[in-house]
Amino acid sequence: xxxxEIKNGIVLDHITAGKGMEIYNLLGLDKLDCQIALxxxxxxxxxxxxxxxxxxxxxDINTDIIGYVDPDITVNVIKDGKNVEKKTIDLPxxxxxxxxxxxxRCISATEQELPHIFTLxxxxxxxxxxxxxxxxxxx
Amino acid sequence: xxxxxxxxxxxxxxxDELIATADDIIANPEKYAHKCAGKKLATxxxxxxxxxxxxxxxxxYELGGNxxxxxxxxxxxxxxxxxxxxxxxxxxxYADIIAMRHPKEGAPLVASMNASIPVINAxxxxxxxxxQTLADLLTIHREKGRFDNLTVGLCGDLKFGRTVHSLITAxxxxxxxxxxxxxxxxxxxxDYVKASLEKEGFPYIETTDLEEVMPELDILYxxxxxxxxxxxxxxxxxxxxxxxxxxxxxxxxxxxxxxxxPLPRVNEISVAIDKDPxxxxxxxxxxxxFMRMALILKLLEVE
Ligand SMILES: [Zn+2]
Numbered sequence: 310x311x312x313x314e315i316k317n318g319i320v321l322d323h324i325t326a327g328k329g330m331e332i333y334n335l336l337g338l339d340k341l342d343c344q345i346a347l348x349x350x351x352x353x354x355x356x357x358x359x360x361x362x363x364x365x366x367x368x369d370i371n372t373d374i375i376g377y378v379d380p381d382i383t384v385n386v387i388k389d390g391k392n393v394e395k396k397t398i399d400l401p402x403x404x405x406x407x408x409x410x411x412x413x414r415c416i417s418a419t420e421q422e423l424p425h426i427f428t429l430x431x432x433x434x435x436x437x438x439x440x441x442x443x444x445x446x447x448x
Numbered sequence: 449x450x451x452x453x454x455x456x457x458x459x460x461x462x463x464d465e466l467i468a469t470a471d472d473i474i475a476n477p478e479k480y481a482h483k484c485a486g487k488k489l490a491t492x493x494x495x496x497x498x499x500x501x502x503x504x505x506x507x508x509y510e511l512g513g514n515x516x517x518x519x520x521x522x523x524x525x526x527x528x529x530x531x532x533x534x535x536x537x538x539x540x541x542y543a544d545i546i547a548m549r550h551p552k553e554g555a556p557l558v559a560s561m562n563a564s565i566p567v568i569n570a571x572x573x574x575x576x577x578x579x580q581t582l583a584d585l586l587t588i589h590r591e592k593g594r595f596d597n598l599t600v601g602l603c604g605d606l607k608f609g610r611t612v613h614s615l616i617t618a619x620x621x622x623x624x625x626x627x628x629x630x631x632x633x634x635x636x637x638x639d640y641v642k643a644s645l646e647k648e649g650f651p652y653i654e655t656t657d658l659e660e661v662m663p664e665l666d667i668l669y670x671x672x673x674x675x676x677x678x679x680x681x682x683x684x685x686x687x688x689x690x691x692x693x694x695x696x697x698x699x700x701x702x703x704x705x706x707x708x709x710p711l712p713r714v715n716e717i718s719v720a721i722d723k724d725p726x727x728x729x730x731x732x733x734x735x736x737x738f739m740r741m742a743l744i745l746k747l748l749e750v751e
Contacts, residue, residue, distance in 0.1 A: 416552040441554025
């Protein structure tokens with residue numbers, strides 16, 4: 310299967326197979342007018358299977374969200390058909406308005422206008438905790 | 449400008465400094481009687497906690513300062529829909545420091561992020577209560593003269609007992625501390641707290657039997673076992689007496705054991721023990737006031 314190469318835009322590569330749609334939704338890509346290709350189960354030498362997202366527009370994307378869902382993704386920035394930047398992503402230290410605290414006793418559950426902030430408390434086990442109540446983030 | 453929301457944010461050096469100040473206040477109260485003259489403490493109690501509020505108010509009065517605030521059963525401004533952030537900004541115009549009690553976890557942190565004056569967390573639901581831990585620490589230090597090389601028994605509800613979790617957080621920074629965790633199986637210390645102790649190579653033992661470990665203890669920190677924490681009444685009735693401290697259970701204890709309790713107690717320490725020199729829980733209340741005085745001085749940067 311071939312998808313035309315893009316001229317100016319972003320390619321999210323090495324997405325864990327099956328996670329492409331989740332990334333697509335979390336980044337709000339459905340709201341964009343440009344061409345977007347979501348390729349599922351592409352063959353990968355490194356991973357066997359992977360998902361890829363190609364966005365034919367030079368947009369800012371929230372790499373924190375990507376880092377949280379799948380820190381192994383690489384982000385390629387394409388300018389004039391050339392790959393000008395290849396970014397690997399770290400687990401973000403802080404997530405703002407990505408996750409919502411599920412603890413009903415948390416102040417963020419009562420006061421709707423507060424930003425939902427989570428911080429990385431255990432890098433090894435990828436544990437995030439709510440800034441306010443320290444409850445562990447759950448999917 | 450700093451706030452105190454979580455005991456873990458205080459360094460060992462800062463705790464030492466607070467204890468040194470509290471010791472000096474106890475030795476020379478007149479030296480401190482006017483330190484906060486002209487300053488105001490706002491006690492914002494969105495849920496009632498008479499003893500904590502009185503301790504803060506007494507602390508501020510003994511420093512020569514003034515107190516204003518409210519204590520509500522169903523939170524006055526919150527009931528009108530005012531956010532914690534707005535309350536904090538408003539009160540910053542009237543007072544020099546805030547002590548906030550709130551039923552919602554994290555509310556004092558939100559206040560500290562929005563206030564232009566220091567905020568002290570006076571208890572946020574089942575989450576943090578750092579000034580209780582400061583009271584516990586001063587009590588241990590006054591009684592033992594040190595924080596290292598102690599065997600600390602924590603007895604009762606170790607699952608939901610926030611004072612226990614905070615005390616562990618504070619004490620695990622010292623050398624030679626051994627924790628003895630005494631609770632019914634239903635109320636054991638949460639796995640994530642135990643995991644962090646294991647990760648740091650901290651020795652601890654877990655048991656359901658208080659009497660068995662009594663001879664080892666230097667400190668015994670009692671907490672209440674509440675009936676509503678149990679799945680069935682039968683279990684509660686079977687277990688409740690094993691976590692009530694009586695003179696009989698103390699017969700094998702060390703002569704210099706220190707018995708602490710965050711209070712209020714219901715029946716988990718028999719009143720017959722109150723006269724025992726090892727009972728420290730009323731001194732602990734007094735020390736709580738001195739630590740709040742030391743903390744107010746530190747946060748207001750009063751020399
Ligand atoms: Zn929360």
